[in-house]
Amino acid sequence: MAFTRLRADELVNVWAADRHTPMQIALLGVFDAGPFRRADGAVDTAGIRAALAARARRVPALGRRVVWTRLGEGRPIWVADPWFDPLRHVGAVTLPPGAAPGSWAAGRALRPLRRDRPLWRAEVVEGLPGGRFAVLIVVSHVLADGRTGVALAGALLDPAADTGLEEPAAAAVPPLPTHRELLRVRLHDGVAALRRARPDATGRRRGRQGLEQLRDLLSDLGAPVPRTSLPRRTGPGRRLAVARHPLADLQRAGHALHVTVNDLLLAAVAGGLRQLFAARGEQLPGLVVRASVPAATGLPGQQVMGMLVVDLPVGEPDPLRRLALICHATTAGKARLRAGVGSVVDIRLPAPVARLVVRWGRRFGSRSISLSVTDLAGPSVPLWLAGARLVEAVPIAPLVLQVPLAVAALSYAGELVVTVNADAAITDVDVLAGGIAQAFTDLTGLTGAAARCRPSS
Incomplete structure (x- = not known):
């Protein structure tokens, strides 16, 4: 059994995190309500959540989670989450009266992501002026850097107002690896690394670098x-x-x-x-x-x-x-x-x-x-969410x-x-x-x- 382990450049973001400074990047997208505006002027948050969840289902990276390994099991590994339900990652919240959307979102982005799920969440934000709504997307820096995070957020949106949505084919997801499997693979990897290890020119060059x-x-x-x-x-x-x-x-x-x-x-x-x-x-x-x-x-x-x-x-x-x-x-x-x-x-x-x-x-x-x-x-060019136009994209760096x-x-x-x-x-x-x-x-x-x-x- 082969596993994809976290690379060192991904682990850096685990090591650098602190209680008040989680390594989480965020994007606040502001939308015209468009087709999500109800007759009473309110925003259809349930419909927006469903639209986001349907699009998240077609992005494989959003269905991956980390298995945090124990002593002797090697570095943490990436796996497909057997219980992935994108709707569990998409919530709804109302902007507090008098709050500035940007500062509120920057504070909201600090809420820790659950480590036993794929490392992202999205929240539909209602209560914005002008009949608009927002979506706050928060992604762990372990899952994505800024460039990849922008691409993931873009994958939740559409290139045109009338873009159709195809349901992805269901794929079998294996269960999470057991402790014994992780130990066996760790031992195999260690033996292979020892066989490959020799003080050649490449190793000396990497050491100097x-x-x-x-x-x-x-x-x-x-x-x-x-x-x-x-x-x-x-x-x-x-x-x-x-x-x-x-x-x-x-x-x-x-x-x-x-x-x-x-x-x-x-x-x-x-x-x-x-x-x-x-x-x-x-x-x-x-x-x-x-x-x-x-x-x-x-x-x-x-x-x-x-x-x-x-x-x-x-x-x-x-x-x-x-x-x-x-x-x-x-x-x-x-x-x-x-x-x-x-x-x-x-x-x-x-x-x-x-x-x-x-x-x-x-x-x-x-x-x-x-x-x-x-x-x-x-x-x-402008992006859309099921016919609602993305008016502004506001990045929030940690x-x-x-x-x-x-x-x-x-x-x-x-x-x-x-x-x-x-x-x-x-x-x-x-x-x-x-x-x-x-x-x-x-x-x-x-x-x-x-x-x-x-x-x-």
Whole structure:
């Protein structure tokens, strides 16, 4: 019997989780009620739940669960859930009166997912103004990274208003493995690994790469950074603020300035932080804020688990110069990832060592990181749910211990939506989001500038 065990890049998200910082990503989709609007003006939540459950049934990844193994059984394994009922994963809730949908959803996304089921849930949210409803989808980072999570959410929707729904063919699902079966497979795998083990050139190269990853991580996280007024602990509460900008404007600006949309996003975040700290009366000259930025590693079948550590030049007053410095940093960081080093979570370290490094990074290394920034590409055309149009897609990235800010950008139907998920102690998160929006406007106005994205010497 063969099992699919959790990869090390998936286990990283188990090791990094904490009580107030579960590694769960979320998406809040806002819909026009359309065919789900009843005659009395209310929303047909039962019909929406049924539509979501029917679509979840055709997505194999949503029917998988983790079997959390015991001592001697090896790493946890992926299996098809023999008792999978998608309707059990889809609930309904009413938005509390006076609650801001974004901040409410960011807090709601913290509720733990059940570990004895497939690691996701969806909730139909009624009580929104304008005759609309929302769907909050929460997925464990073990099941999906941001890019895969967007794809899973998209699989619950339709490409057109009149898309038909085909019932998937029923497939036999084997029972969960027994303790004896897991022990037998673990023993077999261990013997096979010993037979394969020899100190060849490949093994020595992987060992060197693992040591280089560890050295680079310690260098990235160990460098001192200026202190700011941002909190250094992440509590149980959340605030969410949103900035928006037309995607086409950013693409034109990126082409003119020879940078990526991700570079423009990072520069806008730096501009937003500059506005936030200025409003707080902090000293800006020379201020650098360190951000972790997920990046594709190019490894097939793995989560997007490369990590860049980028110094955002918040103290630089010239927006074009800020952009140039960021472009230089991301270009150098991506070159390191392509070389196969530079990210400890693109794992070439033995799993026990990687686990210790991740937990050290969560507890101590994250002190030098102030925020994370994620850029995700979504559908370029509108999506639908059984005839109800998805009006807006709002991404919600998770916070980690001692990192109180998470910025997530998602493009959808021609618009880039940028969310700032913050610890509840950051009461002026709207200032940061407003600064990001203003920085986008400033950056797209630079397209006629003679300078290009090359830092001056």
